[in-house]
Amino acid sequence: MLSDDRWFTEYCEEAGSAHSFRIEAKLHEEQTGYQKIEVYETTHFGRVMVIDGFIMLSARDNFIYHEMLAHPILYTHEAPKRVAVVGGGDCGTLNEVLKHPEVEQVTLIDIDERVVRLSEIHFPELCGRNDDPRAKFCFTDGCKWMREAPQDSIDVIIVDSTDPIGPGEILFSGEFYSACQRALAGNGLLVQQSESPLLHMDILRGMYREMKGAGFSHLKSLFFPLSVYPSGWWSATMARKGAPIEGFREEAAGNRPFQTRYYNSDIHRGAFCAPEFFYQALSDIEPVT
């Protein structure tokens, strides 16, 4: 029943699970030079973008993901002026970053320009700030861009990547993290989506190892719900250059000059609270102190 054309189903091979959304129409399908992009209109989750069979976002709940990728790191950094978003072609993370008046420039680096162009058509609510003079778009390989970025030139890097297969794989490598480490200014911060804590601790362990190997000695993961991703529970992992990740600009977060639907100061604090099994699974890489 769910394989008929009234449903879009995403399979999660490694979990023996699948999740499905009832669709009203397929709005678009194209094979770009990098990946296959589909856009569906669903009955209850609004528009959904799918890349290579994996749901990237839905109109209904992308606010959680985009707010949690943008605001915790920007309110943790003391003065985030120069930001790079690697991946994130749907522009939702960029849109949240641009809500921060203290940000002076944001470069979005996505290998596939078509993701941005299709998002402008099908998710205009995420692209409303694309013309902000602080925003710059580079359609190139994120790892190459980062290697070529001037040393100490970025305050905050947000890696809004696909899963570590296909074009996104390089963004989970030590080579990429070393390039980030070099490009970040002192006390600079990196955050990257880091998959499901329930399903993908092997990926998280790999990421912790690679980030530490690249010189990021201080790591912390944050957790949030996301119904369109496998298991409905997702994480992002934050790394700081040269200093522990402690506290955040709480007063600024509480007085933020824009509306949010998920993020607030309480959520900021709560998101960094890790479950017991998470500490245990990382205990040989990142001992709890």
Next chain:
Amino acid sequence: MLSDDRWFTEYCEEAGSAHSFRIEAKLHEEQTGYQKIEVYETTHFGRVMVIDGFIMLSARDNFIYHEMLAHPILYTHEAPKRVAVVGGGDCGTLNEVLKHPEVEQVTLIDIDERVVRLSEIHFPELCGRNDDPRAKFCFTDGCKWMREAPQDSIDVIIVDSTDPIGPGEILFSGEFYSACQRALAGNGLLVQQSESPLLHMDILRGMYREMKGAGFSHLKSLFFPLSVYPSGWWSATMARKGAPIEGFREEAAGNRPFQTRYYNSDIHRGAFCAPEFFYQALSDIEPVT
């Protein structure tokens, strides 16, 4: 493909979504006097119990649900000695409650004895404390039991119910909450599973209204992931008789004399952090102070 006999699929009509688990075998199916119970062996989530088409628990992630229903309320109450678990026939919540040495008696009240008997067979890891002399089982209607409980006789009530349809519906009613209010001793606490914050704010609003109508003036919801339930994100709502819900026995929680896989003191604090949309959706019932 997902409708064939290699998958169990749960439909969520109100969200136009479905989630599926690959199965190795159907271990049991029976229609009791109250509901249809099925047990499956899945490829990646271990055993799964299904009631009336809705997944109740999986061997893989029930620890999150059961720990979050039991430990936050027991460490919030100053001295939880007398506990009632309404529903919860799989015995997972009971098992967590019995890990607390300060608890002197726990009564599990489930309308359907067959849930307990099948759990003993298919989820023995949840039933290992069923013979604890502090545990008592009553197979009767939870609302009736609560109405007949002596006044001021219970410290903690945990409502581990099914959804508010079928036999579980009465457990979301003002009549039931009034009975709980009467049965609870001073400063007594109630917690109830309260569905998905993303999908079921209407149910949460109804619950807040009914609980307040029954005299519980102080309410707080807590949030946790749960991959086998719709949207993968779930909540429980806590109500206190006569006093605000503030703080918890943090030192005791930090030094708990048992292992957990999800719960810890950080998680306790973090779980009560509510997203912006949640406050907004309840602002006419429970203004943020």
